Amino acid sequence: MLDKLTQKFSDAFRFIAGKSVITEKNIDDTVEAIKMALLEADVNLRVVRRFVNSTIEEAKGERVLRSVDPGQQFVKIVHDKLVSFLGGNGEGLKLKGPDTLSTVLMLGLQGSGKTTSSAKLALRLKKEGRKPLLAACDLVRPAAVEQLTVLGSQINVPVYREEGAKDPVAVYKGALALARKNLYDTLIIDTTGRLQIDEPMMEELKRLKDAAKPDELLLVADSMTGQSAVDIAKTFDEKIGITGVVLTKFDSDTRGGAALSLKTVTGKALKFVGTGEKSEDFEPFHPDRIAGRILGMGDVVSLVEKAQEVIDQEDALKLQKKIEKETLTLDDWLEQIRAVKKMGSIQKMLEMIPGMAGQIDEDTINKEDLKHQEAILSSMTRKERANYLIIGPSRRSRIARGSGTSVAEVGRLIKKFEKMRTMMKKMSKMGAKNPAAMQQMMGGMYPR
Ligand SMILES: Nc1nc2c(ncn2[C@@H]2O[C@H](COP(=O)(O)OP(=O)(O)O)[C@@H](O)[C@H]2O)c(=O)[nH]1
Numbered sequence: 001m002l003d004k005l006t007q008k009f010s011d012a013f014r015f016i017a018g019k020s021v022i023t024e025k026n027i028d029d030t031v032e033a034i035k036m037a038l039l040e041a042d043v044n045l046r047v048v049r050r051f052v053n054s055t056i057e058e059a060k061g062e063r064v065l066r067s068v069d070p071g072q073q074f075v076k077i078v079h080d081k082l083v084s085f086l087g088g089n090g091e092g093l094k095l096k097g098p099d100t101l102s103t104v105l106m107l108g109l110q111g112s113g114k115t116t117s118s119a120k121l122a123l124r125l126k127k128e129g130r131k132p133l134l135a136a137c138d139l140v141r142p143a144a145v146e147q148l149t150v151l152g153s154q155i156n157v158p159v160y161r162e163e164g165a166k167d168p169v170a171v172y173k174g175a176l177a178l179a180r181k182n183l184y185d186t187l188i189i190d191t192t193g194r195l196q197i198d199e200p201m202m203e204e205l206k207r208l209k210d211a212a213k214p215d216e217l218l219l220v221a222d223s224m225t226g227q228s229a230v231d232i233a234k235t236f237d238e239k240i241g242i243t244g245v246v247l248t249k250f251d252s253d254t255r256g257g258a259a260l261s262l263k264t265v266t267g268k269a270l271k272f273v274g275t276g277e278k279s280e281d282f283e284p285f286h287p288d289r290i291a292g293r294i295l296g297m298g299d300v301v302s303l304v305e306k307a308q309e310v311i312d313q314e315d316a317l318k319l320q321k322k323i324e325k326e327t328l329t330l331d332d333w334l335e336q337i338r339a340v341k342k343m344g345s346i347q348k349m350l351e352m353i354p355g356m357a358g359q360i361d362e363d364t365i366n367k368e369d370l371k372h373q374e375a376i377l378s379s380m381t382r383k384e385r386a387n388y389l390i391i392g393p394s395r396r397s398r399i400a401r402g403s404g405t406s407v408a409e410v411g412r413l414i415k416k417f418e419k420m421r422t423m424m425k426k427m428s429k430m431g432a433k434n435p436a437a438m439q440q441m442m443g444g445m446y447p448r
């Protein structure tokens with residue numbers, strides 16, 4: 001599912017992967033690669049343009065470039081854009097309560113998956129506790145009624161059919177009467193499709209629509225046909241009016257062009273996707289999950305939120321000020337070590353960001369070293385941490401004993417702190433204005 005698109009997005013993110021500072025050029029390169037990925041995925045040109053423009057606009061804002069974690073912020077923007085292009089929060093069916101009969105009309109071209117999807121929807125509603133009835137109103141395709149009957153018996157949902165019927169509206173009326181009599185709460189109507197949109201088909205559907213006044217008119221389209229699925233949805237909406245779309249054969253759709261263009265082009269929500277031939281292979285469409293899938297990650301939103309928890313922008317800035325004013329103490333270092341240790345636990349998650357895997361230097365977060373450093377620093381008194389110059393030989397051996405390390409190790413740590421202070425001072429004088437990099441440097445400083 002969407003494999004190609006996922007691969008392309010992952011390639012696109014190589015321009016920003018693992019960078020603690022990203023430039024406008026990095027963003028341009030990434031967006032250009034995303035643009036190519038979308039075009040290759042057969043996304044509507046207008047949609048691509050909109051996507052690209054709004055992403056660039058947002059990504060070049062202060063919020064991203066000046067943020068502590070610009071790469072992740074940028075990925076989050078792309079993610080959020082994808083979600084919005086895929087339809088935002090997602091939309092389910094709007095059916096009436098179980099005490100009133102609701103009607104769903106399935107429409108679309110021949111072979112798009114109407115009959116299969118009718119059964120799939122029936123099964124889903126049944127699992128949700130509803131009592132569906134299927135109506136076999138495709139009287140044109142010879143085996144259509146039989147096909148629906150077989151599917152119905154497999155999922156244990158009754159199918160209303162009339163032998164030798166010629167008029168789908170008459171069949172619908174028969175189904176309606178049965179539904180009322182036997183207290184079914186959802187009537188799902190399978191209809192005739194043709195190879196192409198033509199007037200007789202539209203006439204028939206209009207008559208059915210006028211008779212049934214359906215709560216949902218679901219256009220069933222084959223996702224593999226890409227933009228033509230979107231065009232078909234548009235035409236059906238203009239001629240008949242639809243309330244939503246079911247994209248079938250999503251299991252074989254490696255590109256995703258239809259799903260990505262549909263909402264923007266037609267204004268109609270993609271409500272379900274068919275993910276296989278079996279009646280169970282049917283899922284409500286969740287834009288956020290699909291966006292996550294396209295970006296090749298589980299749940300980027302919570303990931304970024306978690307990262308932000310650890311690297312607090314304000315803390316990082318405070319740190320920067322201290323470095324500039326040369327008031328950095330061992331206390332600050334201890335704090336940083338603790339922050340970086342927390343980050344270690346999310347390292348695995350960071351690796352899920354496309355292109356990030358393998359980019360994170362394994363030595364950046366060396367847990368053993370951090371543990372020793374933390375132990376040594378914790379064994380110092382506050383006074384000692386505030387002013388390392390008072391730590392003479394006797395204090396050093398006390399700290400070593402207290403932390404289970406050696407006097408030599410304590411000495412190395414203090415030396416390193418001195419060196420780090422000098423280096424950071426130089427860096428900040430040279431104008432390195434990236435608090436995140438500084439912060440990481442502090443946490444990552446240890447003897448190699
Ligand atoms: N792989 C896959 N095949 C599907 C899906 N939906 C429908 N099909 C297949 O597509 C073909 C046409 O489906 P059908 O329901 O008869 O289309 P209709 O003419 O619109 O009623 C059948 O062979 C189905 O098994 C799907 O989501 N995934």
Ligand SMILES: [Mg+2]
Nearest residue numbers: 114115138144
């Ligand atoms: Mg059919």
